[in-house]
Amino acid sequence: MSEGAFPPPFWAEDPDGAAGEYVLGTLTPSERAAFARALEQDPALRAAVMAWERRLAPLAATAPAVAPGPQVWEAIEARIATPPVAEAADLRVRRLERGLRRWRFAAGGAAALAAGLALWIVAAPRPATVGTPQYLAVVDRGGSLPALIVRVDLASGVVQVRSLTAETPPDRSLELWYINEGAAPRSLGLVTEATETIPVPADLRDGVARATFAVTVEPKGGAPGGKATGPVVYSGRLIRD
Amino acid sequence: MSPQNEQDRSGGGGSVPDGGAPADAELARLIGAVAAGDRAALRALYDAAAPKLLGIILRILQDRSAAEDALQEVFVRIWQRAGTYDPQAGPPLVWLGAIARHKAIDRLRQDKAARLTQAEEGWIERLADASDGETDLARRDALAHCLDTVDAAQRDCLVLAYCEGWSREELAARYDRPVNTIKTWLRRGLLSLRGCLEAA
Numbered sequence: 001m002s003e004g005a006f007p008p009p010f011w012a013e014d015p016d017g018a019a020g021e022y023v024l025g026t027l028t029p030s031e032r033a034a035f036a037r038a039l040e041q042d043p044a045l046r047a048a049v050m051a052w053e054r055r056l057a058p059l060a061a062t063a064p065a066v067a068p069g070p071q072v073w074e075a076i077e078a079r080i081a082t083p084p085v086a087e088a089a090d091l092r093v094r095r096l097e098r099g100l101r102r103w104r105f106a107a108g109g110a111a112a113l114a115a116g117l118a119l120w121i122v123a124a125p126r127p128a129t130v131g132t133p134q135y136l137a138v139v140d141r142g143g144s145l146p147a148l149i150v151r152v153d154l155a156s157g158v159v160q161v162r163s164l165t166a167e168t169p170p171d172r173s174l175e176l177w178y179i180n181e182g183a184a185p186r187s188l189g190l191v192t193e194a195t196e197t198i199p200v201p202a203d204l205r206d207g208v209a210r211a212t213f214a215v216t217v218e219p220k221g222g223a224p225g226g227k228a229t230g231p232v233v234y235s236g237r238l239i240r241d
Numbered sequence: 242m243s244p245q246n247e248q249d250r251s252g253g254g255g256s257v258p259d260g261g262a263p264a265d266a267e268l269a270r271l272i273g274a275v276a277a278g279d280r281a282a283l284r285a286l287y288d289a290a291a292p293k294l295l296g297i298i299l300r301i302l303q304d305r306s307a308a309e310d311a312l313q314e315v316f317v318r319i320w321q322r323a324g325t326y327d328p329q330a331g332p333p334l335v336w337l338g339a340i341a342r343h344k345a346i347d348r349l350r351q352d353k354a355a356r357l358t359q360a361e362e363g364w365i366e367r368l369a370d371a372s373d374g375e376t377d378l379a380r381r382d383a384l385a386h387c388l389d390t391v392d393a394a395q396r397d398c399l400v401l402a403y404c405e406g407w408s409r410e411e412l413a414a415r416y417d418r419p420v421n422t423i424k425t426w427l428r429r430g431l432l433s434l435r436g437c438l439e440a441a
Binding site for chain 1: 274330404409438
């Protein structure tokens with residue numbers, strides 16, 4: 001087909017002006033919708049939009065801050081508690097799985113890491129009961145190299161924590177937490193260099209497929225009173241092994 | 242006395258206004274944790290950014306409960322889309338602010354409710370107000386300076402659209418001009434603004 005078969009998009013003549021008007025919000029509704037769709041596919045348009053967002057952002061910062069009512073967070077919390085859109089949850093799991101594969105490749109280049117992982121995967125005993133699921137969490141810093149592998153084996157009733165690259169700040173301890181859906185974080189103990197084996201807590205067993213794991217920086221020896229106090233340095237969710 | 246001191250301190254360095262950097266690093270880290278499904282990180286991000294984002298939304302959607310609804314949508318979207326945030330592309334507050342503003346504008350256009358036409362003048366003046374100085378000072382000063390070089394009517398259209406969500410049609414009614422003239426003003430205004438900012 002000739003190029004003339006499709007009319008050029010409305011922004012073809014002045015893409016940067018269209019990007020600017022997209023940011024201003026002054027495109028017509030149909031232009032705005034078409035432009036937003038194109039943004040998903042077109043890195044150059046995205047860059048043009050981001051440049052306008054950056055140029056104009058100081059003007060957004062002139063809006064006086066207003067504290068939202070408490071019901072706003074409650075509503076948000078309710079909506080993220082159960083994965084509302086199946087697609088969104090799938091995406092997250094896929095991202096974790098992809099991360100794991102990528103890391104297996106990357107580990108090939110790093111002898112020490114590879115040896116550690118191989119040992120971990122091969123030497124871990126298979127569950128006696130066939131069909132009892134095992135769960136694996138690759139706890140990372142949002143897409144970078146994994147720091148921990150948390151394995152929950154319901155057959156033998158243990159959680160195994162393997163530290164890979166987690167760095168502990170001096171005079172602090174890293175503490176591992178699991179967060180059941182809608183519940184407060186519960187400690188699984190401190191993260192150390194060695195592989196830790198911990199009995200599976202009863203409440204983790206029930207909600208294991210949807211639990212989140214996180215690592216926080218705490219005072220030496222762990223969080224006082226069993227409540228996380230420090231910043232979350234790593235986090236991840238379980239996938240079925 | 243003390244506001245003066247603050248102004249001196251924040252403006253004193255001049256060339257490298259890096260005051261917002263640690264906050265940016267923290268926000269970027271939180272967004273990374275949210276991308277990994279960390280709800281506590283979303284809460285921390287909410288505590289840090291929600292008031293500012295609600296302020297941005299409220300300028301566009303003047304109805305408080307509509308604005309809080311939009312804020313809720315914004316954080317659900319952040320939860321779902323945190324993985325797409327690229328720290329190289331821009332500071333976290335720019336990304337968060339963009340999500341909030343676009344959500345507010347979408348909602349405003351959807352509701353079709355007539356604008357209350359209470360244009361709040363003075364957003365440009367607030368750019369120069371150092372007590373708001375949590376943003377990058379050099380960028381802020383450059384924007385204030387460059388907006389000043391844009392033709393007055395074009396500049397007002399840009400600011401009313403960006404800050405309060407005015408559409409081309411609403412601006413056309415306000416200035417009693419055809420919609421196409423407003424579009425031309427907006428494009429010309431953007432062009433001169435970009436030219437000035439890039440020359441700076």
